[in-house]
Amino acid sequence: MGPRLALVAGEPAGVGPELCVRLAQQPRQDSRLEVFADPDTLRAAAEALSLPLRLLDPGAAAEKPGDIALRAVPNAVPSRFGTPDPSNARAVIDALTAAADGCLRGGYDGLVTGPVHKATINAGGIAYTGTTELLAERAGREVVMMLANDIVRVALATTHLPLRAVADAIGREGLKTTLRIVHAALRNDFGIESPRIAVLGLNPHAGEAGHLGREEIETIAPAMAELAAEGLSLIGPLPADTAFLPAKLAGFDAVLAMYHDQGLPVLKYSGFERAVNLTLGLPYPRVAVDHGTALDLAGSGRADPSSLFAAVETCARIAARRAR
Template sequence: MGKVQVIAVTSGEPAGVGPELCLRLAERNVMASGVRLILLGDHQLLAERLAQTGARLRLREWDPRTPSEASALEVLHMPLARPSQAGTLDPANSPYVLGLLDRALEGCVSGEFAAMVTAPVHKGVINDAGIPFTGHTEYLAEKTNTAQVVMMLAGGGLRVALATTHLALRDVPDAITPQSLECVIRVLYAEMGRKCGIAQPRILVAGLNPHAGEGGYLGREEIEVIGPVLERLRQEGMQLLGPLPADTMFTPSMLAKGDCVLAMYHDQGLTALKYASFGNGINVTLGLPIIRTSVDHGTALELAGTGKADPGSLFVAVDQAIEMAARAGATAQRA
């Protein structure tokens, strides 16, 4: 039997649904595939949510020296700053939330963990604590000194990557430069091979403006920025179709021509993807030196502690992390 792959799962915002969704991972029989799931979070918090939701399982402390048990979930205990109540945000626990990410990242970089999966965090309460934070993607990029990462969501038969992430709409055009767009496309193209197993991906690239600028009448970004970048990269052999009008890019006939869509801004791409896959979509951060997947939803404070939150997205995120880790392991063995 080969080496067991350890997947770290961060439980996210303690007042949200993350902790109880993580407990539902007991329903996933992953050990049969040589995988071990480790929950990162406060042991008492997880025990309390366990009692609230009525789930019947046992929590045990993570110890890599002892074999896992089918009847237990393993917890790498990290203490809360203050006790947390389901549905009630507390800025005092924001350093704890980021500490979960730091510990999972540290384990991935060192080789202790093969991948990390993240439950949702609440950007607002982290900023309320005086900690500038725009999202997991940007945070992990900074922590790993990665110059360019790409957010890609997958689900419902779609893969949608973003040229810009969490920006105000008025800031998007200035952020799409020839240099930044080329870098995003290069990362996306390479990572589709490394992490998705598609060596020569076909990428559908959206325009920025309505009707892809309509020949410059509705904007010139397609003519002056997007089009020239695509043409230059096509000369290298990349399969890039666009710039395409975003309002028709998600039709079945157009999607059949590509393996992935590149949208210019957050809602341009993710509205269609979440319509197609909400509850079962995932987020994958491309370009990092580690494997990171995530749920595609927020903290759902109103559902916290009820046991009614749907674990589908977390299940898919874990399955995708396992698949990517296995692919990375196989590649390393061949190298």
């Protein structure tokens, strides 16, 4: 039957619920899904899309298109497509933490998460910087964010920071920890025996031999040298403006970018629809969609489910590999 995956629909006013409904129409052979969401929101999404939906008890097996097992997390107030309500912020967070705790207890083999609306969660009185950070704190683990599609894998040395804070956040020990996590994930979760990781510089032209910044010389290169002595295969520091050329990408299994918008625009341009967001370093696989709540599309039936489909496939594949 495949691994058992927890699926969190995310922001109830966004496209997450209807993407879950679309997913329920697909025959599943690689995994067993249990969705954490408000039942009325899922029913409203199914009605808007004119698709069948039968909500089953937790643990029940889907028998026909539209079947999906539900772990109900009720909203505080009814949800309206395209209009997030801070009153429902607690339900969004409760769904994430319940699913994560289920994975930590061993009740699920992996976690797939839909898009959430950070501003609405914070407006609901809950301090929230991102699901990656929430899951890391819950598990007590250091983690790395990686986004991947069929063309490139991009891991991040820093995630959701203002640009002016990035340089101060990059230290030698932190980089070493990040690269060790990426190396282990490429081996254990992706089955790459000897991973090759490209490491980008922080500054334009990777610092131009110190003329455009010294972070490459004083921090990044020394960290790489220490890890190379441990046996890691690292290339760089590389100028970010040429590292993603197809001829160069062919020589890497992943790229470590120094900050969020250094690497992710390239990944999203190269294949946004099939891109997924992975949290490396957790004791269970976590894969998320690589898009936002798309409030303007909610309830219209025009949202592309490809990223959610890819996230489930990726999470199931990694969970099965870990089980072996």
